[in-house]
Amino acid sequence: MRIPHLPILFLFWNAAPVVAQSWRQLVPPPQQWRGLVYDIARARTVLFGGNMFQTPDTWEYDGTEWSQVTTAITPPPRAFSALTHDILRGRTVLFGGMDNNTRLSDTWEYDGSSWMQVASIVSPPARSGHALVFDLARGRTVLFGGFNLADTWEFDGTNWAQVQTIGSPTARIGHAIACDVRRSRIVLFGGMSNGTPMADTWEYDGIHWFQITTVNPPSARTGHALAFDLVRGRTVLFGGQTTNPGNNSFNLADTWEYDGIAWAQVAQGPPTPRAGHGLAYDLAHGQSVLFGGQGDGGYLTDTWLFGGGSWVPAASNPPPRRFCSALAYDGARGRAVLFGGYGAGFLGDTWEFDGTHWIQAVPVNAPSPRYRHALAYDSRRRRTVLFGGTSNNGLADTWEFDGAAWIQITPASAPSGRWDHALAYDSVRDRCVLFGGRDGTASYYLGDTWVYDGIAWSQVATIAAPTARYGHAMAFDSSRGDTVLVGGAGSALFSDTWRFDGHWSHVTTVNSPAPCVYHALAFDSARARLVLSGGTTSFPDTWEFDGGNWFQLATPNALQGRAGHSLAYDSARGRTILFGGLDSNSFIVADPWELLAPPTPTWARHGLGCAGSAGTPSLDPLGNALPALGASFPLQFTALPAQPGALFLAFGFGIARWNGMPLPVDLGTFGLPACELWIAPEPGAGILLLHGGNSSSHLLAIPASPVLAGLHVAMQGLVFDAAVSNGFGAVTNAGVATLH
Numbered sequence: 001m002r003i004p005h006l007p008i009l010f011l012f013w014n015a016a017p018v019v020a021q022s023w024r025q026l027v028p029p030p031q032q033w034r035g036l037v038y039d040i041a042r043a044r045t046v047l048f049g050g051n052m053f054q055t056p057d058t059w060e061y062d063g064t065e066w067s068q069v070t071t072a073i074t075p076p077p078r079a080f081s082a083l084t085h086d087i088l089r090g091r092t093v094l095f096g097g098m099d100n101n102t103r104l105s106d107t108w109e110y111d112g113s114s115w116m117q118v119a120s121i122v123s124p125p126a127r128s129g130h131a132l133v134f135d136l137a138r139g140r141t142v143l144f145g146g147f148n149l150a151d152t153w154e155f156d157g158t159n160w161a162q163v164q165t166i167g168s169p170t171a172r173i174g175h176a177i178a179c180d181v182r183r184s185r186i187v188l189f190g191g192m193s194n195g196t197p198m199a200d201t202w203e204y205d206g207i208h209w210f211q212i213t214t215v216n217p218p219s220a221r222t223g224h225a226l227a228f229d230l231v232r233g234r235t236v237l238f239g240g241q242t243t244n245p246g247n248n249s250f251n252l253a254d255t256w257e258y259d260g261i262a263w264a265q266v267a268q269g270p271p272t273p274r275a276g277h278g279l280a281y282d283l284a285h286g287q288s289v290l291f292g293g294q295g296d297g298g299y300l301t302d303t304w305l306f307g308g309g310s311w312v313p314a315a316s317n318p319p320p321r322r323f324c325s326a327l328a329y330d331g332a333r334g335r336a337v338l339f340g341g342y343g344a345g346f347l348g349d350t351w352e353f354d355g356t357h358w359i360q361a362v363p364v365n366a367p368s369p370r371y372r373h374a375l376a377y378d379s380r381r382r383r384t385v386l387f388g389g390t391s392n393n394g395l396a397d398t399w400e401f402d403g404a405a406w407i408q409i410t411p412a413s414a415p416s417g418r419w420d421h422a423l424a425y426d427s428v429r430d431r432c433v434l435f436g437g438r439d440g441t442a443s444y445y446l447g448d449t450w451v452y453d454g455i456a457w458s459q460v461a462t463i464a465a466p467t468a469r470y471g472h473a474m475a476f477d478s479s480r481g482d483t484v485l486v487g488g489a490g491s492a493l494f495s496d497t498w499r500f501d502g503h504w505s506h507v508t509t510v511n512s513p514a515p516c517v518y519h520a521l522a523f524d525s526a527r528a529r530l531v532l533s534g535g536t537t538s539f540p541d542t543w544e545f546d547g548g549n550w551f552q553l554a555t556p557n558a559l560q561g562r563a564g565h566s567l568a569y570d571s572a573r574g575r576t577i578l579f580g581g582l583d584s585n586s587f588i589v590a591d592p593w594e595l596l597a598p599p600t601p602t603w604a605r606h607g608l609g610c611a612g613s614a615g616t617p618s619l620d621p622l623g624n625a626l627p628a629l630g631a632s633f634p635l636q637f638t639a640l641p642a643q644p645g646a647l648f649l650a651f652g653f654g655i656a657r658w659n660g661m662p663l664p665v666d667l668g669t670f671g672l673p674a675c676e677l678w679i680a681p682e683p684g685a686g687i688l689l690l691h692g693g694n695s696s697s698h699l700l701a702i703p704a705s706p707v708l709a710g711l712h713v714a715m716q717g718l719v720f721d722a723a724v725s726n727g728f729g730a731v732t733n734a735g736v737a738t739l740h
Contacts, residue, residue, distance in 0.1 A: 023542070023556050023578075023595050027066050027317065028059040028291065030299030030589040035083025036225075036278025036291055041090045042112050043284040047291060048094065049081050054557050058110065061303065063285045064314075065356075071115050075108045080128035080173075084141055087134060089157050093141050098128040103147065107155070120160045124153045129173030137184040138206050144188065145172050152204070167209045169202045174222030178235050181228060183260050187235050192222040197242045201258070217263045218256045223275030227288045230281060232308055234259055236288050241275035251275050251296055255306070271304045271311055272296070272319070295319065297343030298588030317358050318351045319343050320590040321371070322582045323518070327566030328375040329577075332382045332662035333403050336568045336577050339386060342371035343588055346391045350401070353592065355573050364405035370395060374423035376432050379662050381454050385432050390419035394439040398452070411456040418446055420470035426451075426500075427664070428481045428608055433500060435485060438470040445470055445490040449500070465504045469494060471517035479528035479605040480547050486532060489517040497545070511550045513543045520567035522576050525655060526712045526736045527597060528604030531569075531576045534562035542595070559593065560584060570594075572656040574712055597710055601626040601740040605733055606655055606714070607664055607678030612730035613723035614694070615639040617647075619716065619732040622697055627713070627737035630704025637689075637696045637732065641721045647732075648718045649687045649698070654680035655714050655736060671728045678734035679714035702739060713737045 028034070031050030038045050045061040054077055058069040081097025081104070092110040096103065105126035107118040127146030135142050141155040150171040152163045169175075175191025175198070186204035190197065199220035201212040218224075224240025234257040243249050253269035277293025277300070287307040292300045298320030304311045321341030329336050335352040348369030350361040367373075373389025383400040394417030398409040415421075421437025432452040438444050447468030449460040466472075472488025482501040487494050493515035497507040513519075519535030530545040541555040565581025576595040583589050603626060609616045621627075622634035637647060655663055657680060664676035689698055702708075717732035724730055 023559055023593050025068065025556075025558070026592045026594060027301045027303070028068075029057065029558050030292060030301045030320065030587070030591045031079075033080050033223075033276045034278050034292065035081060035094065036280045036289070037083050037085040037092055038280040038282055038289075039085055039090070039092065039112065040087055040283055043282075044112070045280050045282055045289045046083075046085070046092050046110065047278060048083055048092070048110070049075075049078055049097065051077060051079060058115070061289060061291075063282060066303070069113075071110075071113065073115050073117075075106070075115055075117070076104075078104055082130050082132040082143070084132040084134045086141060086157065087136055088139050091157070093132065093134075093155065095124070095132060095143060095155075096127050096130060096146065102126075103128050107160070118158075120155070120158070122162075123160050124151070124162070125149070131175055131177045131188070133177045133179050133186055135179055135184075135186060135206065136181050140206075142177070142186055142204065144177060144204075145169065145175060145191070147173050152209070163206075165204070165209050166207065167211070169200065169209060169211075170198075172198060174224075174240075176224050176226040176237070178226035178228045180233075180235055180260060181230055182233050185260070187226065187228075187258060189218065189226060189237060189258075190221050190224060190240065196220075197222050201263070214258075214262050218254070218265070219252070221252060221275075223293075224252070225277055225279035225290070227279040227281040229257075229288060229308070230283055231286050234308075236279070236281075236306065237263075238271070238279060238290060238306075239274050239277060239293065251294070255311070266308075267310055270313070271302065272300070274300055289314075295344070297321070297345075298590065301590050301592075316360070317590050317592060318349065318360070318579070319347070320588040321347055321580045322564035322588050323371045326373055326375040326386070327568040327577065327579055328377040328384050329568040329570055330377055330382075330384060330403065331379055331571055331656040334570075334572045334656065335403075336570060337375065337377070337384045337401060338566065338579060339367065339375060339401075340370050340373060340389065341580065343590075346370055350406070353577065353579075355570060355575070358592070361403075363401065365408070366406045367397065367399045367408075368395075372419035374421055374434070376423040376425040378425050378432060378454060379427055379664070380430055382662055383454070385423070385425070385452065387415065387423055387432075387434060387452075388418050388421060388437065394418050398457070411452075413459075414457045415448065415450045415459075416446075421446070422472050422474035422485065424474040424476045424483045426476050426483055427478055429502065430454075433474070433476075433483045435466065435474060435500075436469050436472060436488065447490075449504070460502070462504045464506065466496065466498045467491065467494065471519075473519050473521035473532065475521040475523040475530055477523055477528075477530060477547065478525050478607060481608065484521070484523075484530055484545070486521055486530075486545075487513065487516045487519055487535065493517060497550075509545075509549050511552075513550060513552075518563040520565050520578070520581075522567040522569040524569055524576060524597075525571055525606055526574050526604060527602045527738055528606075528736075529602075531567065531595060533567055533578060534559070534565060534581065536561075536563040558583075558591075572654060597712075597738060599709065599740055600738075601628045602738040603627060604736045604738075606736050607676065607716075607734045609732045610672065610675035610730050611724070612639065612719055612721040613641050617717065617719045617730055617732045619649075619735050627700075627702055627739050629702055629706070629708060629739055632699040632701050633737065635698045635700055635715075637691065637698075637717060637719075638694075640691055640694055640696060640719060641723060642693050643723075644690070644692050646688060646690050646720050647696070648720075649689060650679065650681040650716055650718065651685040652680040652682050652714045653712060655712075655734070656680070667731065671726055672731065673726060675731045677716065677731070679716045681716075708739050711739045713739065
């Protein structure tokens with residue numbers, strides 16, 4: 001029997017679908033020497049290239065967000081190439097670069113949907129570190145310089161031709177050029193000539209190169225970027241790299257403008273110092289767009305906007321870092337919280353990710369800068385808990401973050417100072433669980449287990465336990481009610497899997513990731529899967545654990561070999577989030593990724609029920625049934641009261657928050673003490689079912705619509721049971737059906 005309610009099928013039809021499984025990069029990858037140009041016809045900033053070992057990718061920025069463009073054909077891998085946009089033909093032009101120590105001489109064009117190689121009768125010699133710009137007045141793409149070269153070439157869209165100019169800059173690499181449209185001049189500044197950074201300004205009119213002498217020009221540099229601000233009539237310069245008298249290289253963060261007569265410095269950071277970044281002028285929004293480059297702590301993935309005056313962050317990401325082991329999802333506020341790590345030194349910053357943007361928090365108080373610490377989110381007390389880490393010595397401090405302030409906790413007892421330990425929050429037993437790590441003592445590797453209840457730490461003595469280790473990973477499996485530990489290193493490099501429910505037990509699996517350390521682990525509560533990513537020294541890439549066995553997933557090249565990064569599961573959006581780490585080229589990176597759900601139907605138990613007169617009622621599929629589109633999904637209820645009665649099955653689409661409160665919610669105030677709500681029920685969405693006692697089943701019809709593919713439907717039952725002490729009833733565990 002059904003009670004009056006909005007039809008469940010109507011709710012299904014109006015819920016947002018979730019796309020199929022893959023790793024998806026949220027911003028362009030962190031590389032330097034990528035070309036950045038503005039496509040006026042399509043009002044898009046185009047980014048390309050940067051890595052000589054991987055297939056290059058194409059990205060576009062619409063003034064708000066970056067999106068990756070997939071093309072059937074892509075130019076081969078390269079770095080130190082050059083890019084410009086031919087406004088008259090609506091084509092982005094690419095020339096040369098270096099592919100694994102081989103300099104290239106190929107020409108490519110991109111029309112907004114496809115890359116095409118151009119076969120020119122004559123072509124400039126192979127080169128890297130050169131510069132391209134489009135001369136609007138003469139309708140030509142102009143190329144100058146590159147490694148050991150001082151030649152000038154022009155491309156009319158069909159063929160290249162060398163220009164024998166009167167006068168010329170010296171041979172150089174890493175210089176930058178822009179087209180001053182108002183004066184019909186190509187402006188060149190700096191670069192490196194014979195290993196020395198340059199500070200000279202040149203202009204080209206199509207026939208001659210003229211050196212311009214200005215008062216107080218920018219300092220000598222290479223790897224900087226230029227763009228012409230058409231609205232304000234200024235050539236804008238940012239950053240680059242130079243050397244000091246001791247011949248040590250360092251990055252710059254200064255902004256300059258050139259009006260055709262003189263240079264003037266207009267800002268000094270932010271953005272942070274960098275070289276090899278991209279800069280283009282977005283005419284539609286009247287601002288220069290800057291992306292990425294190599295900063296002092298590693299490769300950058302931030303986007304900045306400049307319309308004159310000061311730079312404004314558009315899509316700012318945390319600076320590059322590794323060994324943070326410190327990303328936790330705050331379900332109450334729908335934010336992933338990141339703290340600290342190691343990049344350009346020890347970091348002590350706090351960042352939050354809302355699924356779209358990173359926002360740097362400015363909390364009251366904060367832990368000292370550190371790395372190799374651990375975070376976990378206590379959902380009952382709505383606190384992100386931090387313990388330990390190192391900044392040259394093992395720390396033993398406990399901190400909590402409520403979204404506004406970090407608060408140091410001083411419990412009577414606590415684990416000893418350590419780093420490279422692991423921390424997870426057990427929502428069933430309301431405890432943070434800590435295991436292992438290492439310290440500066442003779443024992444070095446630790447094998448102790450501690451739990452934290454929000455007031456005090458207490459050590460747990462267990463009969464069995466994992467071997468002492470560091471660099472392992474832990475996550476709480478809310479479907480099976482235990483904390484899972486994987487891998488690490490100590491007396492050896494480990495690949496073992498353990499469970500902790502108050503006692504440790506070893507899990508024997510048919511398959512497992514290779515032995516690994518500094519990997520990352522998160523629990524996908526919608527699919528009841530643990531996701532493992534990366535690690536050293538065996539680089540196990542991406543694996544999933546279903547509670548019984550491990551399965552390897554396909555991993556993009558850019559994520560293979562990642563170590564010292566962080567993972568967290570965003571339960572509101574159904575995404576596993578990855579940030580930072582050390583890539584396979586040993587570069588510290590700052591790129592965010594997310595893992596989407598696979599295109600298969602799944603069922604995941606979620607949370608726990610509470611005891612009724614016949615035990616704790618349960619909700620599960622019947623047999624091995626899965627929630628397939630166009631089928632009936634059989635549900636089974638067990639441990640129901642012995643006498644015939646009724647139960648109410650509630651439906652919703654969330655497992656993170658309900659009515660502004662983080663889940664689970666204590667139902668004691670609703671007359672159900674010791675019971676918890678684990679889903680966010682939709683108003684009026686539920687079914688009243690009659691049962692004959694002990695057990696019951698129900699067929700849930702699922703529409704055959706592809707629009708619903710990937711949709712997460714959460715459900716939990718309220719069992720009416722007059723025989724329990726509260727005189728009202730009990731609840732089942734929750735479950736999440738992922739439709740496909």
